[in-house]
């Protein structure tokens with residue numbers, strides 16, 4: 029059976045705060061799944077529940093069909109980076125990994141392999157307390173990879189990494205997914221997941237806002253918008269508005285039209301003898317798509333509260 033993470037009907041509150049409010053989703057193997065939402069949306073709480081570190085009030089979270097606590101060999105089934113600063117500062121990185129390997133029945137040779145994989149081999153004899161935040165992140169990732177698990181979870185892994193480190197971790201996540209693993213990675217910034225995630229679980233205030241592929245999300249946000257460059261912008265705008273489009277000027281020579289397809293726009297301009305030098309579909313960025321999604325979510329919650 030392929031590896032999965034399944035969250036169903038999970039709810040969790042802390043005193044008067046509802047951190048997770050009835051979340052249901054499945055994370056599948058072979059792709060990078062981004063877990064996105066603003067600060068305080070409930071991402072870390074959900075990840076802690078998946079890892080059995082917090083108990084849900086309702087619902088359940090399963091890894092390969094079982095709750096984390098029932099896994100026989102947890103480190104061989106799921107690797108996680110939650111809090112990179114969790115390693116004892118007096119402990120050397122290699123010793124930390126050797127201890128983890130030993131207590132989980134993982135062969136010693138894996139320690140050298142993961143240290144190489146995360147680029148820490150030459151610093152492995154130093155104490156973790158002297159590590160930069162980026163090195164601590166790498167050590168946390170080494171620990172997650174130690175058992176060569178089919179399921180990997182990273183909570184805000186880019187924190188503290190320099191630009192080279194960010195490029196490295198993106199490549200690592202993509203290659204782990206390409207190997208057929210479940211790769212579930214949280215971020216409060218959509219832009220961090222651009223070019224990395226294939227699928228997105230978007231949450232706000234503990235609730236699911238979207239569970240969709242990145243390509244579908246971008247296509248939906250791009251709508252049927254077409255950008256046209258023409259020296260007769262005003263005439264072209266009048267023509268396309270007449271044809272039922274919603275038209276706006278972008279600059280002196282470029283307009284954007286929504287509600288008229290690219291083919292029809294080209295045909296209309298040609299028939300009217302209006303010259304154009306460029307005509308292309310407008311492709312929304314992931315950030316634009318996210319803004320659109322979360323704006324709707326905010327409006328929804330305001331209306332809901334007003335209605336009470």
Ligand SMILES: Nc1ncnc2c1ncn2[C@@H]1O[C@H](COP(=O)(O)OP(=O)(O)OP(=O)(O)O)[C@@H](O)[C@H]1O
Pocket residue numbers: 042045046047065066067068069070071072073074215216
């Ligand atoms: N142990 C706790 N005690 C009390 N409240 C908590 C606890 N853990 C989380 N919360 C609250 O639950 C909500 C969700 O927090 P959580 O850390 O899961 O969000 P997040 O999406 O991971 O945010 P961030 O991007 O800031 O890490 C927040 O309002 C937070 O203050």
